[in-house]
Amino acid sequence: MDLDALRSILTDSFPELSGSEFITHTAGWDCVAVDVDGRLIFKFPRHELAEKALIVEARLLTAIRPAVSMPVPDLTLFSGPPRFSRHVKLKGEHLLTQHYQQLPSEARQRLASDMALFYAELHSIDARHMEALGAGPLRPWLHPDDILRRVWPILPLASRRYADKAIDDWQQLPSDPYGVTYGFFDGHGWNMAFDHKEKRLNGIYDFADSGFGPLHQEFIYTNWIEPDLTARIVAEYEALTGRDLDRQRIDLLTGVLRLSELAEAIDDAVHFAEKMKAVMDWSSR
Structure with a gap:
């Protein structure tokens, strides 16, 4: 998975790329891009x-592509070996908390409207x-008892009280x-192609973790960016679909996932501090 090996694989398959610039992105859990x-x-x-999962x-x-207005990747698979996929890049960068906080209100609302429409259209596809x-x-997610057993010894007192209540309420x-x-169930800013100059979302990618789950869970992941964005998306989604969403349920599920991720990262030296801070x-x- 080093750059030279991947470059060799790609230029063997696509000689026209021999003079191209190659950049690897290795932060993904499942794939190197x-x-x-x-x-x-x-x-x-x-x-x-x-x-x-890639297949x-x-x-x-x-x-998904013909059913949603939001641009999404058009993957072509190659059997290799090794197997890999190709798609035209959606132009844009990640959208993180500091980026969102700098957006004017109208750009925030446009983003929320685009995300709400994406969810409404996606949820309408025949299951x-x-x-x-x-x-x-x-x-x-981890079993409630496992979450508390793992996180209890490392949390300060105030956070222990929060964890106890959150896990109890969840049960x-x-x-x-x-x-x-x-x-989608993965709508955080690392899966967004956001044009920071135009202040507009150009597309969403990485559907490997999509699947069947409780509707309210769909809306927790933009809390990784900013709860204000989630609140705007929920309001727009309600207007589009006529569904009344439970904001307290969304907040509770957000907290439980944070605790579950921390519990899974106890022995992960790379991600532990990030999960604890969250x-x-x-x-x-």
Whole structure:
């Protein structure tokens, strides 16, 4: 997965790229991405499960692209070996908290409207068709007892109280009133192609983690950017769909996922500090 090896694979398959600039992006959990000349993205799975997920993602996108107004990737698969995908790059960069906080109100609202429409259109796709294409249930979070057992010794007192209440409330939470839907469930700023100059979202990518889950869970991931964005998206989605969403449920699920991610990162030297900060920030709101 080093740059020279990936460059060799790609130039063997596409000799016309021999004079191109290659940049690797290695932060992804499942794939290494190679950006070629800022116009093409090649994804190389890190392991067998990631390879299977890439194949399913390509199939799912054949149904998603014509159903949503939001630009999404058009993946072409190559069998290799190794197997990889290619798509035209969606122009834009990640949208992080500091970027969102600098946006004027009208740009924030336009972003919220675009995201709400994307979710409304995505949730309208026939679930049986998506299941036939390979969509499955979301990966479950850790068991409540496991979360508390792992995070309790490392949390300060105030955050322990928050964790106890959040996990207890989660265990008592009734089923989602809108049931299970096919959704993206990964709508944070690292999966956005945002044009910072034009202050506009140009597209969304990485559907490998999409699947069937509780409707309200769809809306928690923009809290990674800013709760103000989530609030705007929820209001726009309600206006589009006529559904009344439970904001307290969305907040609770956000906190539980933060705790679950921290519990999973206990022995992860690379990501532990980031996950701890996320719990501390959310629990102190």
